[in-house]
Amino acid sequence: MEQLMRDFFLFLSKNKALTKLAKRYGLRFGASRFVAGETIELATKVIQELNKNGLLVTIDYLGEFVDNEKEANEMADNSIIAIEAIGREKLQSQLSLKMTSMGLDISDQVVLHNMRRILEAAKKNDVFVTIDMEDYSRAQKTIEIFKQLKSEYDNVGTVIQAYLYRTEKDIVELNDFHPNLRLVKGAYKESPEVAYPDKKDVDVNFKKIIKMHMLNGNYTAVATHDDAIIEYTKQLAKKHGITNDQFEFQMLYGIRPERQVELVKDGYTMRVYVPYGTDWYGYFMRRLAERPANVAFVLKGILKK
Numbered sequence: 001m002e003q004l005m006r007d008f009f010l011f012l013s014k015n016k017a018l019t020k021l022a023k024r025y026g027l028r029f030g031a032s033r034f035v036a037g038e039t040i041e042l043a044t045k046v047i048q049e050l051n052k053n054g055l056l057v058t059i060d061y062l063g064e065f066v067d068n069e070k071e072a073n074e075m076a077d078n079s080i081i082a083i084e085a086i087g088r089e090k091l092q093s094q095l096s097l098k099m100t101s102m103g104l105d106i107s108d109q110v111v112l113h114n115m116r117r118i119l120e121a122a123k124k125n126d127v128f129v130t131i132d133m134e135d136y137s138r139a140q141k142t143i144e145i146f147k148q149l150k151s152e153y154d155n156v157g158t159v160i161q162a163y164l165y166r167t168e169k170d171i172v173e174l175n176d177f178h179p180n181l182r183l184v185k186g187a188y189k190e191s192p193e194v195a196y197p198d199k200k201d202v203d204v205n206f207k208k209i210i211k212m213h214m215l216n217g218n219y220t221a222v223a224t225h226d227d228a229i230i231e232y233t234k235q236l237a238k239k240h241g242i243t244n245d246q247f248e249f250q251m252l253y254g255i256r257p258e259r260q261v262e263l264v265k266d267g268y269t270m271r272v273y274v275p276y277g278t279d280w281y282g283y284f285m286r287r288l289a290e291r292p293a294n295v296a297f298v299l300k301g302i303l304k305k
C-alpha cells in the first residue's frame, strides 16, 4: 500500500497540467506546511524565525524541469534575488537550487552561464550554494557540471543519493575535490536497474557513504529525518574524534521541527531546507510520497477548512 501511494504521488509530481493548476490556485491544500510562501519577503520572515531558534537554513526558490532559456534565466535571477536578500537581511542561510531550473536540459552553455552568475553573486554575499540532485537521468551531467564549477568556485557543493548503485564510486571520485556534500537517501522514482528498490539496502548504503565521506575528512551534511541514521552519525563522529564543526544535520522545513531544535540544544549544527516560490507542486507531491502520515496531515487540514 505504502509503495502504491509513493508511486502515485511521484507520478502526480510530474504532471504538467496539475503543476499549472497548482500555480494558479496558490498555496492551498496543506502545502504551506512544507513551503515557506510564494515570495522572498515571506520566506525571509520564516528564516528569521528559524535563525532565532538557532537553526541555520538553506533556501530554495522552487522550480524544476525548465525547458526554455528565458525561463531558466528568470529562475537564475530569482536565485540571485534570494542571495541578495540573505546578504542584506544578514540571514544565516545558504542557497539550494536545481540545475534543471537553470537550463540543464537546454544546453551546457545556458546552465553554466546561469550557474556562474549565481556563484558570483553568492561569492559577493558570502553565501554557499548546494546543487540539489535530481533524477538518475541527470546525475552524471550534474556531477560533471559540479566538478567544472568546483574548480572555479569554493562556495559550491552538491548532493549524493544513497539509493543509487553508482554512489560509492561517486564519493571516491569526488574526493579529489574535497567537496562539501549533502548526503540523502534519494527522493525520485528510479528503476531497480539503477537504484536499490529495498529501503533496508538504501539505509546500509547511506551509512556506508556517510562513513566514507566523513573519514575522508570532508565536510558532510547528513540530510535525514531518520533517528537511526542521526544516531549512527553521532556515534561515528564520537568514535573517530570528528568534531561538530565538521558535519551538520539537515531536515526539511515543516518536518520534525521539535527534533530540529532538540539537535541544536544538544550542540549539533542543524540546517533547515526552506523552499519558497510559486512552483511548489512537484516538491509538495514528493513530500507526500515519502510518508503516508504527511497525506493524513494534509487531508485533516483540508477537512477543517
Ligand SMILES: Cc1cc2nc3c(=O)[nH]c(=O)nc-3n(C[C@H](O)[C@H](O)[C@H](O)COP(=O)(O)OP(=O)(O)OC[C@H]3O[C@@H](n4cnc5c(N)ncnc54)[C@H](O)[C@@H]3O)c2cc1C
Pocket (backbone or CB within 6 Å): 131, 132, 133, 134, 159, 161, 182, 184, 185, 186, 187, 188, 223, 224, 225, 226, 227, 250, 251, 252, 255, 256, 272, 273, 290, 291
Ligand atoms: C535537507 C534535505 C535536502 C534534500 N535534498 C535532496 C536532493 O537534493 N535530492 C534528493 O533526491 N532528495 C533530497 N532530499 C530527500 C531525501 O532524499 C529523502 O527523500 C527524504 O529526506 C526522506 O528520507 P529520510 O532520510 O528522511 O528517511 P525516511 O526513510 O523517509 O524516514 C525514516 C524514518 O524517519 C522518521 N521520520 C521521517 N519523517 C518523519 C516525520 N515527518 N515525523 C516523524 N518521523 C519521521 C521515521 O522514523 C521514519 O521511519 C533531501 C532531504 C533533506 C532533509
